[in-house]
Amino acid sequence: MIEAVNLTKRYGTKLAVDDVSFSLQPGQVTGFLGPNGAGKSTTMRMLMGLDRPTHGSITVLGKPYAEHRNPLCVAGALLDAKGVHPGRTARSHLRALAATHGLPDARVDRVLELTGIDSVAHKRVGGFSLGMGQRLGIAAALLGDPDVLVLDEPVNGLDPDGVLWVREFVREFAATGRTVLLSSHLMSEMAQTADHVLVLGRGRIIADAPIAELIGAGGRRTVRVTSPDAIRLGELLRAEGARSTQQSGGNELELHGIAAERVGEIAAGHGIVLHALSTDAASLEEAYLSLTRGELEYTSDPAAAQPVAA
Numbered sequence: 001m002i003e004a005v006n007l008t009k010r011y012g013t014k015l016a017v018d019d020v021s022f023s024l025q026p027g028q029v030t031g032f033l034g035p036n037g038a039g040k041s042t043t044m045r046m047l048m049g050l051d052r053p054t055h056g057s058i059t060v061l062g063k064p065y066a067e068h069r070n071p072l073c074v075a076g077a078l079l080d081a082k083g084v085h086p087g088r089t090a091r092s093h094l095r096a097l098a099a100t101h102g103l104p105d106a107r108v109d110r111v112l113e114l115t116g117i118d119s120v121a122h123k124r125v126g127g128f129s130l131g132m133g134q135r136l137g138i139a140a141a142l143l144g145d146p147d148v149l150v151l152d153e154p155v156n157g158l159d160p161d162g163v164l165w166v167r168e169f170v171r172e173f174a175a176t177g178r179t180v181l182l183s184s185h186l187m188s189e190m191a192q193t194a195d196h197v198l199v200l201g202r203g204r205i206i207a208d209a210p211i212a213e214l215i216g217a218g219g220r221r222t223v224r225v226t227s228p229d230a231i232r233l234g235e236l237l238r239a240e241g242a243r244s245t246q247q248s249g250g251n252e253l254e255l256h257g258i259a260a261e262r263v264g265e266i267a268a269g270h271g272i273v274l275h276a277l278s279t280d281a282a283s284l285e286e287a288y289l290s291l292t293r294g295e296l297e298y299t300s301d302p303a304a305a306q307p308v309a310a
């Protein structure tokens with residue numbers, strides 16, 4: 001469906017995308033993750049024929065995007081929501097795009113309706129909020145009823161209702177057997193939207209896996225236990241090799257290196273009463289952070305946030 005083979009992009013001395021190969025499957029939402037400057041937008045631009053690879057290739061349905069006869073019907077993209085003439089109305093912008101492919105006005109009305117901006121279709125785009133602009137960009141991507149949807153930070157600037165709409169929309173789109181590539185820095189949102197993730201770091205792929213596998217591999221499970229006899233229980237668990245990293249409120253332990261089942265067995269074996277015992281699911285954010293540690297192009301200095309001593 002979408003296939004990158006040894007895809008490379010160099011800008012002068014900067015290697016933005018470095019010998020990347022992947023294949024995206026239909027019927028799935030693939031999340032595209034990576035720190036700022038990792039090469040995600042460059043990869044998406046090459047996919048949509050807006051930038052030329054220095055080496056290698058990226059194809060949609062077997063050929064480069066630009067070589068398709070009706071590209072809007074093959075893949076639609078939201079890459080830069082601000083790339084619209086501000087003096088145009090939303091409807092005239094979409095009609096101009098539709099005309100390039102001989103698409104009827106009824107299709108324009110349909111995508112305006114689908115993206116919830118039909119009531120502002122007659123307004124000039126220059127007066128649109130960030131969220132309305134994002135919706136217009138998605139409407140444009142959907143015009144040709146494409147098989148592939150490529151969205152660069154689509155929820156950026158959307159209100160919670162808009163974020164939910166994008167999530168449900170792309171999930172339904174993929175459920176009809178089509179392909180979605182979606183970038184976002186919002187890990188909790190990505191965890192609820194994507195089936196598969198592709199993580200870039202400094203232009204190279206550092207993970208290409210189903211989301212569940214990535215979370216399972218990277219995350220540390222935390223076991224929480226509450227007991228009126230937490231001090232004695234903590235001693236017993238540490239003797240079993242558990243690390244107790246926090247004790248809050250006097251009767252709660254936060255544990256690593258031990259399964260909840262074992263905690264329950266040890267407590268029962270010593271007649272210790274438990275009030276709560278649970279395992280926190282590892283998060284995509286934890287897995288992502290541990291994967292991309294060392295891959296950051298732009299890092300902040302925590303000391304810079306400290307007040308300067310007089």
Ligand SMILES: Nc1ncnc2c1ncn2[C@@H]1O[C@H](COP(=O)(O)OP(=O)(O)OP(=O)(O)O)[C@@H](O)[C@H]1O
Pocket residue numbers: 011014015016034035036037038039040041042043
């Ligand atoms: N036209 C360009 N000319 C020179 N360098 C560029 C150009 N476009 C991108 N780059 C550089 O290529 C690298 C990858 O940029 P890219 O925008 O693809 O990253 P990204 O993963 O999309 O980042 P972000 O999450 O911040 O959007 C960066 O170091 C960037 O500065």
